[in-house]
Amino acid sequence: MLTMPRLQQFIALLLITLAYGDDCPISFNIPEVVEYGALFSVNCSTNVTDHLGLSWEPNKEAAEKTGEISKTLVGEWESEFSCYIYFNETQPCSQNLSVTIYKTPDSVSISALNHTGPMIEGIQYELQCDVYNVAPAQSLTVNWYKGKTLVNQTSFTDTSKSSVNMTSYLLIQPDRTDNEAQYRCEAALNLGEEGPQPPPTVTSEPLSITVKYDCPISFNFSEVVVEYGASFSVNCSAETTKYLGLSWELNEETVEITSEISKTVDQMTEWEGKFSCYIYFNNTHPCSRTYSVTIYKTPDSVSISTVNHTGPMTVGKQYELQCDVHNVAPAQSLTVKWYKGDTLVNQTSFTDTSKSPVSKTSKLLIHPNRNDDRAQYRCEAELNLGEEGPQPPPKNKSKPLSITVQSHHILDGGCPIELKPRRAVVKYGSSVSADCKSFVPHDGIGWESTVGGVPLSKASLITWRVSQLTDWEIQPPFCYINYKQQCEVALPVTIYKTPDSVSISAVNQAMTEGNQYELQCDVHNVAPAQSLTVNWYKGETLVNQTNFTDTTKSPVNITSYLLIHPVRADNGAQFRCETELNLGEEGPQPPPKNTSKPLSIPVHYAPEIKSCQPWSPKKGSSLDSYPKHLHSVVGNPHPSISWKHNSSPVNASAPLTETDSGQYEITASNHYGESNCTISITVEYSPELICEESYEVKEKTVFSPCDVEGEPKPELSLYKEGKRIQLFNGFKWNDSGLYQLTARNKHGSVNKSLTINVQYAPRLFASQQDFVVAKDYRIILQCNSSGNPEPEMWWSFNNKNISTGRRYITFNIEKATSTSAGNYTCIARNEIGRQEKVFTVKIKDNSRSYVLIAVVISLLVLLLICLLFFLWRRQRASGRYDVTTLKSNEMVPLSNGGT
Known part of the structure; x- marks a missing residue:
């Protein structure tokens, strides 16, 4: 029977149900999007006044009789909240609310997948963008940029609420216009109107690509020179690993899947020696390089003759000799040399670009004198085919032509x-x-x-x-x-007299880049000055010549000057001067030469910092190692280097520590100027783990137990019982134990052992929850629990605690009565949470059992009567028998109805 207070509560609950239906009359005031680790407040309120209290947990004792409750929380991955409102003592209604927890990425990096070095024009490559430690993945968009142009976007369907690592890919097929193009990727968290505006973004460092647009093919010889009719071979190899195959023909069926192919010609009988090697990247875009072969043929014959003249030659007259070279190739490599005796007197080259054999003619004009009588002239055809050609160059000579010279009669006025x-x-x-x-x-x-x-x-x-x-x-x-x-x-x-000495000097020893200076060459005691040439050399290169008009016959001192405009590349360049006495055909051959000692010139220039890129030195190195190691600072005199960090001077020789990363200003200075730039320095060092011996952590909590330091950021690995497991991605209730944490980067690794004690709310277990027994029977209710810390347990019946214990409790009902029927609640609670399990007990009425027994007995009696009646009927159906009184000890057969 309902009491008046309970009736009032029931009527109130009924009215609320009619008013709100299935919805619980609770409202929240809470941010829908919260950054991971941030504090935030949540309010739970109701506009219903007739209630017993509001609570953050399903516990009537914790309920507050107020219209609003609030709490301050830390944004964690599983941020789900329930608010309870009580209208009776045992059955609250509740509302759940989930909060979106977000985390911006720790880092965003871009790289070329499975590729290093220059990219080949027309080949497809894949760029990879790695986004580390971001949440929620479903709100992440990766934007791909080429320069400032958005070229692609990637969204994700991963429903993980905790932070994850995500990867996006971009396929590119660069051409030559993409050389030095910069790609970058940007991670954006689009969290809706309730999220931060504008959406938080993290951008990678740009990736600059180099595109090689020459066909990536090389040959084993820079040039092949082969004689007509001879054999030769050449190899073609790929300079890249991203290709399908090679072929000597523009035909996909001939493609060989190899890194090198050979071409062999047994007999070269074509003058157009061109061979193309094709490299296939896909079915439609092969590229090729053509290899040219120089084919040569020595002359069939070389002959010499006089032009339009026979017989003796006369002193003082001009004659023409002709050299005929028959059937030679290539003409452009041909040189015809003219000899008088063994003396080279002239040579002729040709510009004819014909590759097939041609006949060439060279002519020589002569003015014979009496001494030339019986002189022998010959011509020689030489094929100069370069370093790759035969050595020495092939030569074909004519037969000698002997000339006869006769004197003419001396005319009046001539001296014989x-x-x-x-x-x-x-x-x-x-x-x-x-x-x-x-x-x-x-x-x-x-x-x-x-x-x-x-x-x-x-x-x-x-x-x-x-x-x-x-x-x-x-x-x-x-x-x-x-x-x-x-x-x-x-x-x-x-x-003539060769110089006593030749010396070189700088008029002004200190040279500065961009100014004009004069070098001086002093030639001492030389004659005749008119025959002197001073040659100026920079290294082995002739840069100037000086001739003189001084007609003095006796020795003189001569000075030659050279104007130079040195640049920094000339620092340390060596200049020298060389004298040459050109005394004509009658003079010594070759002309006598004298050379000065080389003069190395210092060129002074202001400092230049060539490299201002981010630098990652190792811990313990110093700032002094930056220019020395990378040769990034130049200047003459060598610049002095100074550093500033946060606008304060820094000792460049001091060892760098892990706390020294940041923006540094480097200044290089000398007498001629200074240069400075800002460099981002990241000090790299091996991993360090700062851990406690043991940790307590709540179940399902994402937890990083140790402080991890190291640069580059160490990769963490977690091991339990020698097996690698997922890294701190929410501990389960049975994950307690001994763990080993390993941190590793390129500078080393470190291990730490730690014990993790996972705390979790109670869990209740029972073999039987529903009991139906007769009166006076004994009932034993058993309830087991697990939890960490060990939970406190008790039984509750009719809102009264009737028994307490830990881990395992029982409740005995020695003789069940009608008052023993009802719901018994087993409750377990610890610091983490609370759980309840309801046991139902029902009592049967004994009178019903007696009636059942009587019914069963009646049925058995009725069944027995029916059986006896059946046997009697059966006996009657088999015949009739008479019984007659007999004499003592005498038996008479019965009659069977006959006489």
Whole structure:
């Protein structure tokens, strides 16, 4: 029977149910989006006044008789909240609310998947964007940018609420216009209108790609030179690993899946020696490189002849010789050399680009004199095919052509004598001689000279000779002859002397980049100055020449100057000067040369910091190692380096520690200027784990027990009983135990052992929950629990606690009565939470049992009567029997109804 208070509660609950239906009259004031780890407040309120209390847990004792309750919480991954409102003592109604917890990524990085180095034009590559430790994944969008242009977006369907690592991919097929293009990826968390505005984003460092747009094919020879009709082979290899195959033909069926293919020609009989090697990247976009083979053929014949002339040649006239080279290739590599005896007198090259054999002609003009009588001329065809061609170059020679030279008659005014040599070139202090020869009868011939004159003689040849010529101002000696009248021919004499020394110097020793300076070459005691050439060299390169017009015959000192505009690349360059005395055909061959010692020039220039990229030194190194290691700072004189961090000077030689990462300003300075830039420095060091020996953690809580330090960010691995397990992704109730945590980066690894004690709310277990027994029977209710910490347990019946215990409790009902029927609640509670389990007991009425027994007995009696009646009926159906009184000890057969 309902009491009045309970009736009122029932009516109130009924009215609320009619008013709100299935909804609980509770409302929340709570942010829908919260950052992980942030504090936030939540309010639970009701507009119903007739209630027993509001509570954050299903516990009537914790309910507050108020219209609003609140609590402050920390944003955790499983942020689900329930608010309870009580209208009676045992059955509250509740509302649940979930909060979206978000976390911006720890880092976003971009890389090329399975590729390093330059990319090949037209090949497909995959870029990878790694987003680390972000939540919720379902709200994440990865935006891909090329430069400032958005080129792709990736969304995710992962419904994980806790932080995860996500990866997005982008396929690209770069061409040459993409060389040095920069790609980046951006992680954006789109959390709706209730989330932060604008949406939080984290962007990767840009990835700059280099595109190689030459076809990535190489040959084993830079050039092949082969004789016509000979064999040769060449190999073609791929310079990349991203390809399908190679072929010598533009035909997919001939593609070979290999890194190198060979081409062999047994007999080269085509003059167009071009071979193309194709590399296939897909079915439609092969590229190729063409390999050219130089095919040569030596001449069939080389012959020499005179043009439009036969017979002897006459002194003083011009004649033309012709060299015919028949059937030679390639003409562009042909040189025809002309020899007089063994002396090279001329050579001819050709510009004809024909690759097949041609015939070529070279001509030589000559002016023979008497000394050329019986001289032999020949021509030689030489094929200069470069370093790859045959060495020495193949040569074909003509047969020699011998010429006959006859003197013509001396005309009036001519002097019938010949000097040999026609000009005398002699080194100072050396001997000199010249012959004078007459071609006609005469009345006397002689030499007139200030030194070594020869008296008149009837001979046809006389010689002027001086054993040691030391007269710089010698007048040219002349040979004279008495023929009809006296005539004479002078002998020019050149006396030379090589320099005593050649030296080079800088007019101004200190040179600064961009200014003009003068180098000086001093040539001491040289003659004749008019024959002197000063050659200037920078390294091995001829950069200038100086000639002189001084007609002084005796030795003089000569100075040559060279103007230079040095740049920093010239620092340490070596200059030298070389003198050369060009004394003509009669002079020494090759011309005498004297060279100075090299002059190394210092070029001073302001400092330049060539590399201002982020730097990651290892812990213990110093800032001094930055320019020394990377050669990133240049200048002359060598710059002094200074550093600033947070606008304060830094000792560059001090060892760097893990706390020294940040933005640094480097300044390089010398006498000519300074340069500075800001460098992002990240000090790298091996991992460190700072852990307690043991931790207590609530079930399902994402928990990182140790402080992890290290750069680059260490990769963590968690092991239990030697097996690697998922890293701290919410502990289960049975995950307590001994763990080993490993932190690893490129500088090393570290291990720590720790004990994790997982605390969890009670769990109740029972083998039987529903009991139906008769009165006076004994009932034992058993309830087991687990939980950490160990839970406190008790039995509740009719809102009264009737028994307490821990882990395992029983409740005995020795004799069940009608008052024993009802719901018994087993309750377990610890610091983490509470759980209840209801046991139902029902009592049966004994009177019902007696009636049942009586009914059963009645049925058995009725069944027995029916059985007896059945047997009686059966006996009657088998015959009739009479019983007659017999005499003592006498038996009479019964009659069977007959007589």
